[in-house]
Amino acid sequence: MVQQILFILVSGAALGYAGYQFMKIRRNILLGQDEEIPLDRAQSWRNVLLVAFGQKKMFKRMIPAVLHFFIYAAFVITQIELIEIFIDGVFGVHRFFAPSLGGFYTFIISFIEILSVLAFIGTLIFLIRRNLLKIPRFVKSEMTGWPTLDANLILIFEIILLIGIFSMNGADMVLQQVDPAHYASTGNLAVSSWLGPALFGGLDQSSLVVVERFGWWLHISMVFVFLNYLPKSKHLHIILAFPNTFYAKQNSRGEMENMDSIMNEVKSMMGFDGATDAAEMPMDEELPEFGANDVLGLSWKNIMDAYSCTECGRCTSVCPANLTGKKLSPRKILMDIRDRADEIGKNLDSKSADFAQDKEKPLSKDNYDDGKSLFDYITREEIHACTTCNACVEACPVLINPLEPILKLRRYEILTESAGPSDWLPMFNSIENSGAVWSMPVDRDQWAKDAMAE
Amino acid sequence: MSDLKIKTMAEMAAEGKQAEILFWVGCAGSFDARAQKVTVALCKILNKVGIEFAILGSEESCTGDPARRAGNEFVFQMTALQNVMTLNMYEVKKIVTACPHCFNTIKNEYPALGGEYEVVHHSQLLQELIDQGRLKLTEGGAFEGKKITYHDSCYMGRVNGVYEAPRKVLEGLDNELVEMKRCRTKGLCCGAGGAQMFKEDEPGDKRINIDRAEEALETKAEIIAVNCPFCMTMMGDGVKAKEKQDDVMVYDLAELIVNNNKW
Numbered sequence: 001m002v003q004q005i006l007f008i009l010v011s012g013a014a015l016g017y018a019g020y021q022f023m024k025i026r027r028n029i030l031l032g033q034d035e036e037i038p039l040d041r042a043q044s045w046r047n048v049l050l051v052a053f054g055q056k057k058m059f060k061r062m063i064p065a066v067l068h069f070f071i072y073a074a075f076v077i078t079q080i081e082l083i084e085i086f087i088d089g090v091f092g093v094h095r096f097f098a099p100s101l102g103g104f105y106t107f108i109i110s111f112i113e114i115l116s117v118l119a120f121i122g123t124l125i126f127l128i129r130r131n132l133l134k135i136p137r138f139v140k141s142e143m144t145g146w147p148t149l150d151a152n153l154i155l156i157f158e159i160i161l162l163i164g165i166f167s168m169n170g171a172d173m174v175l176q177q178v179d180p181a182h183y184a185s186t187g188n189l190a191v192s193s194w195l196g197p198a199l200f201g202g203l204d205q206s207s208l209v210v211v212e213r214f215g216w217w218l219h220i221s222m223v224f225v226f227l228n229y230l231p232k233s234k235h236l237h238i239i240l241a242f243p244n245t246f247y248a249k250q251n252s253r254g255e256m257e258n259m260d261s262i263m264n265e266v267k268s269m270m271g272f273d274g275a276t277d278a279a280e281m282p283m284d285e286e287l288p289e290f291g292a293n294d295v296l297g298l299s300w301k302n303i304m305d306a307y308s309c310t311e312c313g314r315c316t317s318v319c320p321a322n323l324t325g326k327k328l329s330p331r332k333i334l335m336d337i338r339d340r341a342d343e344i345g346k347n348l349d350s351k352s353a354d355f356a357q358d359k360e361k362p363l364s365k366d367n368y369d370d371g372k373s374l375f376d377y378i379t380r381e382e383i384h385a386c387t388t389c390n391a392c393v394e395a396c397p398v399l400i401n402p403l404e405p406i407l408k409l410r411r412y413e414i415l416t417e418s419a420g421p422s423d424w425l426p427m428f429n430s431i432e433n434s435g436a437v438w439s440m441p442v443d444r445d446q447w448a449k450d451a452m453a454e
Numbered sequence: 455m456s457d458l459k460i461k462t463m464a465e466m467a468a469e470g471k472q473a474e475i476l477f478w479v480g481c482a483g484s485f486d487a488r489a490q491k492v493t494v495a496l497c498k499i500l501n502k503v504g505i506e507f508a509i510l511g512s513e514e515s516c517t518g519d520p521a522r523r524a525g526n527e528f529v530f531q532m533t534a535l536q537n538v539m540t541l542n543m544y545e546v547k548k549i550v551t552a553c554p555h556c557f558n559t560i561k562n563e564y565p566a567l568g569g570e571y572e573v574v575h576h577s578q579l580l581q582e583l584i585d586q587g588r589l590k591l592t593e594g595g596a597f598e599g600k601k602i603t604y605h606d607s608c609y610m611g612r613v614n615g616v617y618e619a620p621r622k623v624l625e626g627l628d629n630e631l632v633e634m635k636r637c638r639t640k641g642l643c644c645g646a647g648g649a650q651m652f653k654e655d656e657p658g659d660k661r662i663n664i665d666r667a668e669e670a671l672e673t674k675a676e677i678i679a680v681n682c683p684f685c686m687t688m689m690g691d692g693v694k695a696k697e698k699q700d701d702v703m704v705y706d707l708a709e710l711i712v713n714n715n716k717w
Contacts, residue, residue, distance in 0.1 A: 254558040254613040258566040259527045266531040272539075291525065320643040325659030385656040388523050388648030389608040394639050410525030420525060423653035428521055428529050435515030435533060437481040437652065444479075445511035447490040448460040451497070 007089035014224035032300035074119035106187030137313030167215030170196030248399035291411025315392035330402035473508035482683030489683035538569035554609035595714035606641030607682035644688035667692025
């Protein structure tokens with residue numbers, strides 16, 4: 001009874017606080033601009049199924065893909081056991097499904113156990129890769145401090161979780177022999193049928209009960225810790241990978257978003273039919289901002305991309321700029337966007353008028369100015385180094401597009417600030433004045449005349 | 455006088471004729487001395503297979519790709535809208551270009567500006583002509599048995615998913631195609647895209663084109679085949695920086711065909 005009440009209280013608090021945190025993430029994602037993404041639903045579901053659920057893009061690198069798949073499969077399948085843990089916890093019963101499912105129960109739990117062993121191996125190798133082998137993409141400058149700790153914490157949590165499962169099942173296997181009246185037969189579980197007796201075979205019954213309860217509580221507590229840790233961690237990808245692949249843009253990678261306002265203005269300048277007359281546009285309003293200098297100017301999808309990023313660094317490891325020692329790292333761009341969105345979210349929560357643009361009005365995302373921007377996180381040098389080669393876009397296992405925010409920042413710099421690399425000015429001027437990227441003293445088709453005259 | 459026939463859309467219109475295909479030359483193809491050779495090579499091929507093509511000549515402007523990717527939407531819209539107007543005026547249906555950046559912008563970005571055309575890159579057109587038997591490659595040509603490596607341009611490869619057409623064209627030349635470690639979806643950029651061509655590099659330890667040229671040289675290929683005028687410049691500079699310009703040549707697919715057939 002005490003355990004039941006405790007369980008209900010703990011799970012209520014854990015789920016409630018997790019829900020509260022997830023709502024904040026949602027709010028932070030919606031700090032971005034509205035954007036209608038045209039989607040072919042069938043293609044969206046295919047992406048979810050193949051890319052998120054099936055991890056298709058992970059398999060470009062075999063070793064991490066297989067190890068990651070062990071941990072992922074164990075995680076997904078363990079959710080079945082979690083249902084039972086919940087029922088047992090709330091109703092004060094023990095292994096609720098065991099009697100009714102019989103042999104199928106043995107199969108399911110054995111399956112979970114085998115995957116858990118594989119996940120254990122995967123986790124250990126991942127810890128070794130990160131901390132001993134120091135795979136280059138894990139030790140780049142943006143990984144210093146919290147990101148590295150975060151990555152290790154998740155792996156350690158995973159190990160604790162597995163210790164919980166095997167203590168629980170192992171002790172249960174032994175208890176089924178000594179106290180069959182209270183411990184319903186689960187059949188011989190694949191791993192704990194030998195691991196249990198090997199580890200706990202010598203213990204007396206009361207100690208076994210303690211071990212079993214310890215394992216049970218350790219497992220479920222770790223699940224709750226995990227759930228509440230996710231919103232602060234790169235590990236959030238286990239949830240956001242699904243919506244992120246669903247909403248991934250399906251148009252050609254080569255198509256940059258058309259800026260209709262500028263197109264219409266240029267059309268009217270050039271005297272095109274049907275263009276809005278520039279003179280009719282209100283002139284007394286503030287100058288419009290083009291591109292983005294902050295997460296508020298990015299789209300909600302760009303921010304969801306940032307929260308979906310698990311900092312694996314596949315993008316950075318193929319970025320030609322990063323490979324040749326430039327400061328640009330696509331992963332850092334995503335991490336910066338997330339950090340900045342978190343910061344704005346936190347400031348909005350403070351309700352402090354310090355962060356309001358118009359101090360008279362209540363603080364909101366539309367009335368927000370903390371004197372900072374994304375350019376306090378991402379330097380000009382970084383965005384100037386991008387070759388738009390799309391290697392980062394190709395590399396991302398969860399269909400994040402790191403290129404889009406980079407290009408929006410460039411647009412802000414050039415269009416709103418009239419800044420940017422001065423090297424580009426002759427190119428802009430030349431296109432504007434002579435219709436070519438270089439100003440040349442000859443006709444555009446001089447080559448043809450020369451070739452025919454040869 | 456060569457027997458080359460290159461007409462402009464205006465000349466064709468004056469004759470009351472409609473070109474089968476418009477050859478979009480691009481800025482590099484028009485003004486860059488090295489890329490001009492590719493332009494002429496493609497014209498020769500089109501003449502030989504009897505495709506009635508035309509160019510826009512002085513009516514062509516930059517597609518706006520580098521301006522747009524640098525962030526300058528105003529300049530992009532100005533030049534792009536001008537082009538769309540010209541193309542629509544001539545009622546252009548099909549376009550071929552030897553520049554992946556022009557290809558991408560016209561194919562993927564002009565539709566939003568009211569310009570819808572069938573756009574092919576010359577590597578695709580060449581493959582099609584070979585498949586149809588209209589373009590025959592002389593056997594025992596200059597490249598038989600030679601080692602060639604192919605550098606994927608980002609804008610044909612990753613951006614538009616065209617990996618096989620250029621390789622098929624190369625296969626027809628009876629040479630030994632050797633791949634670089636990073637090829638197809640993993641192909642390394644030459645360093646020119648995203649308007650990098652028009653500015654100095656950001657500080658770093660190495661230039662991207664040097665890295666790529668080193669990789670190409672590691673294959674021991676005698677020829678580096680490219681399909682983009684900017685890749686051509688970058689790879690050429692990279693090979694020169696490694697002082698291999700006398701041993702290793704950088705050619706476009708169209709040039710390889712013209713040389714093979716001794717046209």
